[in-house]
Each structure stands twice: as structure tokens, then as C-alpha cells.
Amino acid sequence: MIQAIAQLASQQVVQFFHDHWGSTEMVISSGVYDCQTLDGFAYLDEQQAIIGLVTYVVRDKECEIISLDSSQEGKGIGSLLVQAVEQWAKDQHCTTVTLITTNDNLDALRFYQKRGYFLVEVLSNAVAEARKYKPEIPLIGYEGIPIRDELRLQKWLCT
Numbered sequence: 001m002i003q004a005i006a007q008l009a010s011q012q013v014v015q016f017f018h019d020h021w022g023s024t025e026m027v028i029s030s031g032v033y034d035c036q037t038l039d040g041f042a043y044l045d046e047q048q049a050i051i052g053l054v055t056y057v058v059r060d061k062e063c064e065i066i067s068l069d070s071s072q073e074g075k076g077i078g079s080l081l082v083q084a085v086e087q088w089a090k091d092q093h094c095t096t097v098t099l100i101t102t103n104d105n106l107d108a109l110r111f112y113q114k115r116g117y118f119l120v121e122v123l124s125n126a127v128a129e130a131r132k133y134k135p136e137i138p139l140i141g142y143e144g145i146p147i148r149d150e151l152r153l154q155k156w157l158c159t
Contacts, residue, residue: 002084005040005053013042016050020069027130027137028100029123029150033057033066041084043070043077052077056085056097063089065099082115090157097157102127103149104141117153126150 005013014036017024024036035055043052052070056063065085070077089097099117101108113119127147131137141147 001044002041002080003044005042005055008042008050010036012050013053016042016053016069017067020053020071021067022136025134026066027134028066029126029129029152030064030100031057032133035067038066040067041081041088043081052081054078054081054085056089058089058092058094061093061095063092063094063097065097068099078111079115082112086155086157095157096154098152098154100150100152102141102147103151104143104145104147106142106145109151109153112153112155115155117155119151120154121152123150123152124148 014024017035021035024034026033026035033055038055038057040053040055042050045051051072054068055066057066058064063085065082068078068081070081086097099112100123101112125148127137127150138147
């Protein structure tokens with residue numbers, strides 16, 4: 001079941017972020033975010049535990065996904081959460097949904113491109129800037145790939 005995170009106990013949301021990201025803070029080129037304060041959606045299991053969570057911000061006609069995580073990959077939870085954001089963005093008359101991921105996150109690149117997102121910008125060495133604010137960002141990521149660049153993806157919404 002998908003539910004707006006504003007309707008959930010804040011401690012439940014904070015715990016999910018700590019379990020999956022290490023903290024509620026997200027540092028990317030578009031800003032420094034405390035994800036527990038952002039709008040978003042959660043996917044809840046039968047026991048009302050969060051097993052997926054997405055957060056977003058809106059600027060003008062652009063909705064930016066800040067975080068997306070699922071504790072049960074391959075079951076469609078991430079897809080449902082992204083669809084919820086896209087529908088919400090359409091309802092708010094946004095024209096695009098964007099997001100930023102890192103160069104090592106090949107699973108995210110695959111996931112979003114399969115859902116109609118296009119690579120629109122490479123932000124070379126952007127992660128070095130992010131590490132100035134959040135030094136715990138690792139140097140090496142998935143599959144031993146050095147984490148250096150941010151990649152911005154975008155999907156145009158039909159309104």
C-alpha cells in the first residue's frame with residue numbers, strides 16, 4: 001500500500017533513512033536536503049512497516065526525486081513509488097521529473113531509463129563537492145567503481 005509520508009510517524013521515516021542511507025541528509029548538486037522534512041510516498045507492508053520510500057521537491061514546473069529506496073528489490077515497489085511521484089507531479093502541472101544519481105549506480109541508471117528517463121547532464125567531479133558537506137560519502141561505490149560524477153536524468157510528463 002502506498003501512503004504519503006506526511007501521514008506516517010516521523011520516527012518510522014527517520015529509522016528507514018538511517019537503516020538505508022545512514023542518515024536523513026542527502027547532498028547532491030541541486031542542494032543539501034534533510035529527507036525527513038521532504039514530501040514523498042512510502043510503500044507499506046501488511047504490518048504497516050515501510051519497505052520502500054521516495055522523496056521529492058518541486059521547483060517551478062520541475063519535480064526532482066531526491067531519494068528512492070526499497071528494501072525488497074525486484075518486486076515493483078520502486079516502480080510504484082516513482083509512478084506515484086509522476087502522477088502527483090502531473091496533478092500539480094509539473095512538466096518534468098528529474099533526479100540525480102552517481103556514476104557508479106548502474107542499477108539506478110538501468111531502472112530509470114527503462115521507465116522513460118533520459119540522461120541529460122553529466123556533472124563531472126560533483127561528488128567531490130558533495131563530500132565537502134558530507135565527508136562520509138565513500139570514494140568507491142558499486143562494483144568497485146570510483147564515485148566521482150553525478151548524472152542528471154529527466155522525464156517529460158504529458159500533461
